[in-house]
Structures are given as structure tokens and as C-alpha cells.
Amino acid sequence: MTREKIISEIKEKLGGKIKKFRDKSAGRVYIDIERKDLAASARFVFKDLGARFNTATAADHPDSIEIMYHFNFDRQALIVTLTVYAPKGDCAVDSLLPMMRGAEWIEREIHELFGVDFTGHPDIRPLLLPDDWPKDKHPLRKSCVLTDYNNEKAKRKKEGQI
Amino acid sequence: MSHKVTIPIGPYHPLQEEPEFYKLVVEGEKVVDIDVRIGWNHRGIEKLSESKSFDQSAYLVERICGICSTSHPLAFVNAVEDIDGIEVPERALYIRTITAELERIHSHMLWLGLAGHFLGYNTVFMWGWRYREPVLDILEAISGNRNNYAMMKPGGVRRDIDENEIPGYKKILNDELIPALEMFKGAVLDDPVLGARLKGVGILSKQDAVDYSVLGPTARGSGYDIDVRRDEPYAAYDRIEWDVILREEGDVFAKTVVRILEMIESVKIINRCFDRLPGGPIDSMPKQVSPGDGIGHHEAPRGEVIHIVRSDGTNRPVRHKVRAPTFMNFPSFKKTVIGETIADATIILAAIDPCYCCTERLTAVNHKTNKMVYDAQKMIHLSHHKTWDLGKSMGFSDKELIKKMGKKIE
Numbered sequence: 349m350t351r352e353k354i355i356s357e358i359k360e361k362l363g364g365k366i367k368k369f370r371d372k373s374a375g376r377v378y379i380d381i382e383r384k385d386l387a388a389s390a391r392f393v394f395k396d397l398g399a400r401f402n403t404a405t406a407a408d409h410p411d412s413i414e415i416m417y418h419f420n421f422d423r424q425a426l427i428v429t430l431t432v433y434a435p436k437g438d439c440a441v442d443s444l445l446p447m448m449r450g451a452e453w454i455e456r457e458i459h460e461l462f463g464v465d466f467t468g469h470p471d472i473r474p475l476l477l478p479d480d481w482p483k484d485k486h487p488l489r490k491s492c493v494l495t496d497y498n499n500e501k502a503k504r505k506k507e508g509q510i
Numbered sequence: 511m512s513h514k515v516t517i518p519i520g521p522y523h524p525l526q527e528e529p530e531f532y533k534l535v536v537e538g539e540k541v542v543d544i545d546v547r548i549g550w551n552h553r554g555i556e557k558l559s560e561s562k563s564f565d566q567s568a569y570l571v572e573r574i575c576g577i578c579s580t581s582h583p584l585a586f587v588n589a590v591e592d593i594d595g596i597e598v599p600e601r602a603l604y605i606r607t608i609t610a611e612l613e614r615i616h617s618h619m620l621w622l623g624l625a626g627h628f629l630g631y632n633t634v635f636m637w638g639w640r641y642r643e644p645v646l647d648i649l650e651a652i653s654g655n656r657n658n659y660a661m662m663k664p665g666g667v668r669r670d671i672d673e674n675e676i677p678g679y680k681k682i683l684n685d686e687l688i689p690a691l692e693m694f695k696g697a698v699l700d701d702p703v704l705g706a707r708l709k710g711v712g713i714l715s716k717q718d719a720v721d722y723s724v725l726g727p728t729a730r731g732s733g734y735d736i737d738v739r740r741d742e743p744y745a746a747y748d749r750i751e752w753d754v755i756l757r758e759e760g761d762v763f764a765k766t767v768v769r770i771l772e773m774i775e776s777v778k779i780i781n782r783c784f785d786r787l788p789g790g791p792i793d794s795m796p797k798q799v800s801p802g803d804g805i806g807h808h809e810a811p812r813g814e815v816i817h818i819v820r821s822d823g824t825n826r827p828v829r830h831k832v833r834a835p836t837f838m839n840f841p842s843f844k845k846t847v848i849g850e851t852i853a854d855a856t857i858i859l860a861a862i863d864p865c866y867c868c869t870e871r872l873t874a875v876n877h878k879t880n881k882m883v884y885d886a887q888k889m890i891h892l893s894h895h896k897t898w899d900l901g902k903s904m905g906f907s908d909k910e911l912i913k914k915m916g917k918k919i920e
Contacts, residue, residue: 375742376592376805400736401723403833405818418805418818425742427805450723452841454833476549488557 351424354397358428361392378416378429386417386432387442393419393428394448401450402427406462408490411436413462417444434464443469461488512537517852521550532859539851544843559830564590564799567827568662571817574832576657577620580613581810582817582832583662588744588806589819590664593799600746602666602792604783607746609652609661610808611776611783615687616645617811618769621863622694625766628856629707634698641690644682651675666793676784683777691774698770708763712846712858715760722842725835726813727772728862731765733758738809750782762861769863799825810835812863836864894919 355377359366365388368380381389393399399419407414412433419428434441443466444451455466456475463486466472474481486492493499520531529550535543555574559567571582584606591598619642626634646656652671653659661667698704714724719732729736737754739747755771757764801823807816813835820829839862846858898919901911912918 372803373592373595376803378803400720402814402816403818403831403838405829405831407820407829416818418816422736422738422741429803429805448723449721449841449844450838453837474549476552478549487554 349397349421349424351421351426354421354424354426354428357397358393361396362389365389375425376427376429378431380431380433383432383434383441386430387444387447389430390417390419390444391447393430397421399428401444401448404451404454404458406458406464406488408462408488409433413439413464415441415458415464439463440465440467442467445469460486462486463489514542521547530864534847534852534855536852539853541847541850541852541855544847546840546843548840556830556832559827561826563825564664564821564827567830568664569660571832572658572660572662574834577617578613578810578812578815578834579658580609580661581808581815582834584610584745585806585808585810585815585817586819586830587662587664588808589804589817590799590806590821591804592806593802593804593819593821596665596796596799597794598666599791599794600788601670601790602794603746603749604787605667605669605671605792606662607750608671608780608783609649609659609667610745611779612645612649612652614776614811615773616642616649617863618773619645621769621811621860622698622766625857625860628860629704631704634694637690637694641687644686648679648682651679663793664799665796666791668793670792671787673787676787680781680784683780688774688777691770691777695770695774698766704766705763707854707857708766709759709761711762711854712850712861713760714842714846716758718842718845719760722838722845724813724839724842724862726809726811726839727765727768728813728839728842730755731757731768732760736814738807738814742807744806744808746783747779750779750786752779752782762857765861799823812836813839836862840864891919 351374355371358379359369362379362381362385365381365385366379367382368378370378372378394401399421402418402420404418405416407416412435415432415434417430419430420426421428432441441464443455445455445466446468452469452471453475455469456472458464459466459469459472460474460477460481463484477487515536517534517536518531519534521529531547531550533545533547534541555570559570562570568583568586571586572579574582590596619638623635623638623642626632626638649659650656653661653669661669714728714732716733719729719734724732724734725736733756735754735756738744740754752775755768755775757768799821801821804819804821805816806819807814815835816833818829818831818833819827822828842862843859846861847855850858894915897915898911901914906914908918
């Protein structure tokens with residue numbers, strides 16, 4: 349299968365589900381889709397087209413969390429990125445774990461670091477953070493300040509406690 | 511009647527190099543379930559990177575892992591160059607390839623030694639680590655460092671290779687390393703004891719390899735033919751001839767074979783790079799990074815490492831995601847360890863060449879008090895305390911111990 353064939357198949361199959369299609373370079377294609385279409389689109393790319401699930405990246409925006417799923421077509425040197433936006437009020441997307449086991453850890457990581465809920469993930473325990481980490485504090489959100497420790501120390505120093 | 515017992519391994523143990531925690535559930539000798547906990551050493555590299563300039567981030571990601579200290583920077587500069595297609599001089603591409611391949615040899619050599627050690631075959635450990643030294647010597651001669659080479663920067667490399675020194679490097683590689691690798695090839699592949707311990711153990715089928723999206727030698731040992739160096743060539747990998755090593759069996763032995771043959775292949779790549787090293791500048795001095803997304807990957811010794819960088823046109827990344835190969839290889843334990851015996855579990859766990867410092871990128875802070883759980887002083891105190899208690903139990907008096915340790919430890 350050539351690069352063009354893959355792209356035309358994706359365009360044909362996903363059709364109306366595509367909100368934005370960006371052909372950045374020979375090796376990089378970015379596709380924005382609706383949240384509800386994520387599982388079906390990912391299934392098509394992973395199962396039917398035989399892509400390799402690489403990883404997912406989340407990024408913080410003022411009113412939503414953007415999640416990018418990167419799929420590799422190794423032989424065509426192509427990385428197709430499916431992007432969904434989860435609004436902060438209702439921060440949940442479907443888990444892709446049932447179809448690809450490789451998504452298990454990355455979904456746990458995004459869940460704790462960005463506070464995104466993955467509907468259907470059977471085991472959403474913390475992966476990297478300690479078990480007693482506060483549930484409402486997500487370290488990679490821009491609003492999260494991780495210098496509390498230093499600030500606290502400076503304050504106590506100023507007050508003459510240290 | 512079944513009787514399940516949980517065996518905890520870790521998180522801290524004198525024999526483990528890095529903190530990790532495996533919960534093995536066993537029934538008799540047989541492992542029936544496994545759970546892995548990581549996060550004992552998370553350092554927050556991704557968050558930290560958002561406060562560093564693109565040049566500084568290359569140094570930062572180099573410190574993710576001492577073993578892969580070329581892999582992470584190389585993937586990162588590939589990502590930055592991918593944002594708007596920064597040109598890299600030809601000579602720099604060759605130098606990148608040489609450092610990356612030298613790193614692969616020393617990393618595989620380290621793994622081979624450890625694998626021998628886990629099997630109780632310490633001769634392999636001694637030989638493996640002995641022949642890792644000449645490779646580190648070459649790296650030190652090129653970059654000035656045994657680890658953390660600081661070679662990569664967006665747009666090129668930081669240090670040139672002196673043409674007069676190349677014959678010396680080639681002599682080490684061809685006269686010292688190749689005979690050693692041939693010896694390993696013979697000794698490991700034909701050894702009946704290693705065959706008995708490794709063949710048919712911890713099998714990962716090709717379908718499982720695809721489902722779990724495993725990478726590197728773990729994938730190639732299961733017949734899953736992926737290698738970024740060939741599939742999406744970067745650096746000078748498309749300018750020279752080399753082969754991808756593939757085995758179908760999927761057991762620990764296949765992964766060992768893949769790694770040993772890959773080292774020989776790496777020497778070939780380095781030799782050819784030295785022969786064809788073009789002249790010219792080593793750095794294109796990019797002035798600015800345009801806004802946009804960039805994805806860069808590199809076939810690290812353990813598998814593909816990928817960096818995803820988003821720039822907003824300033825000198826800092828707004829988002830920098832790092833995915834190390836062990837992150838994908840780890841969950842495949844559910845398939846390889848379950849059903850095997852405890853004695854085989856160690857080598858199966860080691861077979862993916864797990865690297866925790868890559869997988870975890872934050873310090874343990876108690877959120878109620880905002881204090882670090884253990885700081886350096888506390889650790890030193892605990893250590894002194896242990897020595898004191900040990901001395902007491904051995905029958906030393908307070909006076910003798912104060913004389914030895916300088917003060918009374920409470």
C-alpha cells in the first residue's frame with residue numbers, strides 16, 4: 349500500500365467524521381475528529397489498515413484538553429495523528445484499550461497527569477504518581493503549580509521558622 | 511486445591527539497579543499473575559522542558575537516561591527539525607549515526623552482561639562489561655564523556671570527529687571488538703546451558719507483539735519487522751547499507767540473538783560511516799523555530815523512542831512529550847511471564863532490557879505538608895542509623911562505635 353492509497357482510504361472511510369485534514373509533510377498527517385468518532389476511527393486505522401499504535405500525547409488548552417493519537421505506518425514512513433478535544437467541563441473520551449493493549453499505560457498516564465477520564469478502561473489506577481496524590485491535582489495542566497514546595501519553604505524562611 | 515502466594519520484588523533491593531516493583535502471584539512454582547508498579551523515580555522532565563529553551567532541552571532530555579544519552583537528544587532534535595524542516599549538514603548526519611550506533615553497542619553489551627548475571631552465568635557478565643569499555647573509550651575520545659555525550663543540537667552536532675583519530679577508532683572496533691563479538695556469538699548461541707535456559711522461555715507471539723505495540727529487539731525477536739532506522743531514515747541511515755536483524759521465535763533466546771547480531775551490524779555501520787565521512791560544516795546554526803508540531807523518532811537500543819514537540823514561535827516548547835521504548839514493552843509481561851516458573855521470571859523480565867529512568871520522567875513530595883518524603887540528609891541519617899544498629903547487634907559498645915563513626919547516632 350502506498351502513502352496516497354492510505355490517505356485516500358482514510359479520507360473515504362472516515363469521510364464526514366473528519367473535521368480538519370492537515371497534510372503537513374511527506375511523513376506527517378494530522379486529522380481532527382469528533383470525540384464520539386474516536387473509537388471507530390482508531391479501529392479503522394489500527395485494525396483495518398494495520399497501523400502500529402505509537403503513543404498518545406495530551407496538551408492543555410484554556411478550555412479543553414487535546415489528545416493526539418499517533419499511528420505509524422512503518423513501511424510508508426508515515427505517522428497519522430488523530431486528534432480529539434475533550435472540553436474541561438466533561439473531560440472524558442472512550443478508552444482504546446479494548447482494541448489495542450498498547451494503550452493501557454498511556455491512558456493511565458494521561459488520566460493522572462491531565463485529568464482525562466477514559467470511559468471503558470478497566471484499570472485506571474495511578475501509574476506514575478503516588479497513591480495518595482490529590483485526585484484534583486493534575487501536574488501537566490498549565491494551571492497546576494508544582495513549586496508549592498519551594499514557595500512554602502521561602503514563606504517559612506521569611507517568617508523565621510527555618 | 512490451589513494456594514496463591516504473592517511474591518513482591520522491589521521497589522528497593524540491593525540487586526536492582528533502579529527502583530521498580532513487580533507483584534508476582536504464584537501457585538507453587540508457576541506464575542499466574544503479574545502486576546508492575548512504576549513511578550518510584552519520576553522526575554517531571556516533560557514539565558521541566560516547557561521552561562527550557564530548545565537548546566537547553568537537548569541537554570535536559572540527555573539526562574533522562576545515562577545509557578540512552580544519545581537516543582533521547584537525537585529523537586528530540588529530529589522532532590525540532592521536523593517542525594519546519596531545518597536542514598542539517600551532511601557531515602553532522604554521519605557523526606550522529608556514529609554516536610548512535612556506538613551507544614547501541616555499549617547498551618547491548620551491558621544488557622548481555624546483565625542477562626548472564628541474572629542466569630547465574632557470571633562469565634558472560636565479566637566479558638560483556640569488559641568489552642563494553644573500548645566502546646566507551648571511543649565515545650570518550652569523540653565527545654569527552656563516557657556518558658551524556660552532549661553531541662546533539664537542533665541543526666547539527668556540537669563536536670567534530672578528528673580525521674587523524676579515525677584509524678585508531680577503527681583499529682579498536684575491528685581488532686578488539688569484532689573478535690569479542692564473534693566469540694560471544696559462538697559462546698552464547700552454541701552454549702547448551704544458555705540454550706536450555708533461554709529457548710522456548712517467555713514467548714511473545716507476533717500477534718501479541720502487534721497488539722501490545724512492542725518495539726525494538728523485543729518486537730524483532732518476535733518476527734515483527736519494524737526498525738525506524740530503515741522505515742523512516744534519519745541521520746545517515748539511508749546513505750549506507752546495513753541489514754535489519756529479525757528472528758521469528760519470540761522467546762528470550764531470539765531476543766538475545768537479535769541483540770548480538772545487531773552489535774555486529776552496528777560495527778559495520780560505523781565502519782562505513784567512517785569511510786564515507788564527508789567534509790564540510792557540522793552545524794547549520796538555525797536561528798529560530800517556527801510555530802507548529804514536530805514528531806521525531808529514533809531507534810534506540812531498546813526500541814523506538816519518540817519525542818513530540820509543539821512550538822509557538824518562542825524559544826521554548828509549549829508541549830514536549832517523551833515516550834521511551836520500555837513504556838510500550840513493559841505491559842507485554844502479561845503475555846510472557848504468566849504460565850512460566852519463578853526461576854524463569856527474572857530473565858523474562860530482564861529480556862526487554864527494561865529501563866525505568868526512561869519510562870518515568872517527577873520527586874516524591876508529601877502533598878499534605880509539601881515536604882519531600884526523603885531528602886539527602888534524611889537518607890544519610892538512615893544509612894548511619896543502620897550501621898549503628900548493625901554494630902550494636904554485633905556486640906560493639908557505644909564508645910567503640912562513636913570512635914568508628916565520629917558521633918552517636920540516635
